Amino acid sequence: MWRRVASLSSTISSSSRSLSRNQVFFQAAFGLSIRESYATEISKPGEEGVLRPKEKAPFITFVLGGPGSGKGTQCEKIVETFGLTHLSAGDLLRREIAMHTQNGAMILNLIKDGKIVPSEVTVKLLQKELESSNSSKFLIDGFPRTEENRVAFERIVGADPDVVLFFDCPEEEMVKRVLNRNQGRVDDNITTMKKRLKIFEALNRPVIDYYKNKGKLYTINAIGTVDDIFKQVLPIFTPFEEQLKQSRHVNPKSPLVENSS
Numbered sequence: 001m002w003r004r005v006a007s008l009s010s011t012i013s014s015s016s017r018s019l020s021r022n023q024v025f026f027q028a029a030f031g032l033s034i035r036e037s038y039a040t041e042i043s044k045p046g047e048e049g050v051l052r053p054k055e056k057a058p059f060i061t062f063v064l065g066g067p068g069s070g071k072g073t074q075c076e077k078i079v080e081t082f083g084l085t086h087l088s089a090g091d092l093l094r095r096e097i098a099m100h101t102q103n104g105a106m107i108l109n110l111i112k113d114g115k116i117v118p119s120e121v122t123v124k125l126l127q128k129e130l131e132s133s134n135s136s137k138f139l140i141d142g143f144p145r146t147e148e149n150r151v152a153f154e155r156i157v158g159a160d161p162d163v164v165l166f167f168d169c170p171e172e173e174m175v176k177r178v179l180n181r182n183q184g185r186v187d188d189n190i191t192t193m194k195k196r197l198k199i200f201e202a203l204n205r206p207v208i209d210y211y212k213n214k215g216k217l218y219t220i221n222a223i224g225t226v227d228d229i230f231k232q233v234l235p236i237f238t239p240f241e242e243q244l245k246q247s248r249h250v251n252p253k254s255p256l257v258e259n260s261s
C-alpha cells in the first residue's frame with residue numbers, strides 16, 4: 001500500500017535536492033528520472049524506513065503529426081480501446097486562453113500566428129496534469145513540437161516516452177481537413193495553416209527523426225478512413241497490452257491512494 005512518505009528527502013539522492021517538492025513526490029511515486037531508486041514503505045508500524053522497490057514508471061505515448069493529420073481523432077479511439085488518459089497540449093493551452101490566465105493573452109497571440117508557446121509554459125501545464133492524475137498511462141497529443149520542447153520535458157518532468165506515434169499525412173489533405181474542421185479555432189484559416197505547416201516541417205521533423213533514431217517511432221499512414229487508420233494503430237499497442245492493463249492509482253496526492261494495493 002502506498003502512503004505519502006513523511007520525509008522523502010532522505011530517500012532521494014542528493015543530486016535531486018534542487019527539485020520542487022511536487023516533483024520529488026512525482027518522481028518517487030512514478031519512478032521517472034530516478035527510475036532505479038527506491039521509495040520508503042512506512043505503512044506498517046515498526047517497519048518505518050524499510051526500503052522497497054518503487055512503483056512502476058507511467059506509460060507515456062507522444063502523438064506527433066502535422067496540423068490536421070488526425071491526432072486528436074485517433075487519440076479518442078486509443079482512449080476507448082486502451083483506456084489511456086489523453087492530454088492534448090493544444091487543448092491545455094486553449095484552456096489557459098479561455099480562463100484568461102496570466103499567460104492566456106500571450107498564448108492566444110502565438111497560436112493565432114501558428115507559433116510555438118515557450119517550452120516552460122507548456123511543460124508546466126503537462127506536468128500539472130500528470131501529477132494530479134490518477135492514471136499511470138498517458139497519451140500526450142501534439143507534444144513535443146520542437147527539440148527544445150523535448151529536452152524541457154525530459155528536464156522538468158524527468159520522463160521518456162515508451163511509444164511515439166507519427167501520423168504521416170500529405171499537406172494538401174491536412175489543409176483540407178483543417179479548413180473543414182468547423183470548431184471555431186482561431187488557427188483554422190489558410191494564413192495560419194501555412195505558417196503551422198512551415199513550423200511543423202522546420203521544428204517538428206527533428207523531433208520525429210530523434211525518436212526514429214531511438215527506435216521508438218511508429219509511423220502511420222494517415223490517409224484513409226478513421227477506422228482504416230486505427231487498424232494501423234491497434235497492433236502498435238498490442239505488445240504493451242499487459243502493461244496497460246496493470247494500470248494502478250499511484251499518485252500520492254490522490255484520495256484513492258490509501259485504498260490501492
Ligand SMILES: Nc1ncnc2c1ncn2[C@@H]1O[C@H](COP(=O)(O)OP(=O)(O)OP(=O)(O)O)[C@@H](O)[C@H]1O
Pocket residue numbers: 065066067068069070071072073074090142177178180181182222223224225226229
Ligand atoms: N481519416 C480522416 N479522414 C477525414 N477526415 C478526418 C480524418 N481524421 C480526422 N479527420 C477530420 O480532420 C479534422 C482534423 O482532425 P484532428 O482534429 O483529429 O487533427 P489533429 O491532428 O488533432 O489537428 P491539430 O494538430 O490541428 O489539432 C477534424 O475535423 C477531423 O474530424
Ligand SMILES: O=c1ccn([C@@H]2O[C@H](COP(=O)(O)O)[C@@H](O)[C@H]2O)c(=O)[nH]1
Pocket residue numbers: 067089090091093110111112114115116117118122141142143144145149187196
Ligand atoms: O506543445 C504545443 C502544442 C501546441 N502549441 C500551439 O497550439 C497550437 C495548436 O495546437 P494543436 O496541437 O494543433 O491543437 C499550435 O499551432 C501551437 O501554436 C504549442 O505551442 N506547443
Ligand SMILES: [Mg+2]
Pocket residue numbers: 071072088090142
Ligand atoms: Mg488536435
